[in-house]
Amino acid sequence: MLKNFILFSALFILCIFETSLFPNLFPSAVSPDILLIAVIIWSAKNGFENTWKRSIIAGFLLDALSLGIIGLNALSFSIVAFLTGSLTGRFFAPRNAWAALNLVSLVIIGTVVHFLIVNPLAYYASFFNFNPGAFLSLLQIKKLALEIFYNLIMLAIAYWPIAKLENFLNGREYKLASK
């Protein structure tokens, strides 16, 4: 119960950072997606089976607090978590010498997938029209490149605290189980 409360609080705070703190610190049209980074780190460490619930809750929180379409980020995070878990299991072993590079690759792939899911669906669901020409314009590609860059910086900053949180939560579970 306490573990769930701590996890929900952590997700809530990350969501506040993403919706209110970062947009002011990054005044261009792009800001880092820290919840996406957290989902990728968790699913790389624990797999999709142990991460899907967190992905959905993180997505719903972000949809609600960013005044977006409910369900959109939840869908995207779930798909990214599944993809990350599958890729980690088959290609990117978490504890080899290339672990850091593997994580960087996962973040890049995750950011691209998230971008490709959220943006068209957001336009379509809001306005019932979607212009592929405008979506694939140079500006959107530049936006995606900037988003990947910011997410990689956020990965470097946020990896340690998120990994620590995960170890803390797993440690609590272990202590409770051994009692």
Add this chain to the structure above:
Amino acid sequence: MPEKYFSAKLIKLILISVVCFFLIFLNPKGFFNPVRNILIRLGYPFQKTSYILSGNLMETFAFFGSISELKKENEKLIKENLNLSAQMAELADQKKENENFRKQLELIPRDKYEIESAFVISIDSHNSGSWILIDKGANKGIVSGMPVIVSDGILVGKISEVYGESAKVSLITDIASSINVTDLETEARGIVKGEYNLGLILDMVEQTDVLNEGDSLVTSGLGGSLPKGLLVGHIQKINATQDKLFQQAVVIPKVKYSRLDIVHVLKN
């Protein structure tokens, strides 16, 4: 063989996707508004604190970055101050003339608005120029549809959703935005629309009307949703083609939306 492809994980993902798609298309019905209201109320103090904190941080970084420019800036400001003192006397006359013009054009005098000032506590982090969140809501008598301005009558957007202690403002650069405007110099009428959150486009101006680069566009008051006389922007470039029914122009907004701190809601 089918079991290999339809693992439990994949089935779970498919189910989650189906549920999420269903929820996405339920959004226009407003089913999730009670839940969203609760979460926004919960997040409101944190959002306000973190937005103000990040604003202060940006100012601190900007200050340190500008230290080398301070001496030059200081000399420039002293010169500017002397010029401005001379201009003040001239402007006093122009102000009187402006008030007379306003009366003639039947524009609403600025001091007749009932204004509610509000801090910006969140902005659209993915499509800059779509919306902002302010720290006043139903508790201050704000309702959907109220216009939102900055400084002396520059239109920023309209209230689109209201919560207990906050409200969402749809900016004029939002793709769904559409405002009736008049060219202040030539009295040409048209509609300003948001363009994929990149800027503004003036459209539906008749070919017989005159547009000039640099002209100011103000709200015309048609439709009744916005008062007359609020500044929208200036014409940057005119797209005149003979084969189209209407003229178009690119409009530069007067305000940089990523730098908004305080806005004013017109309550009457």
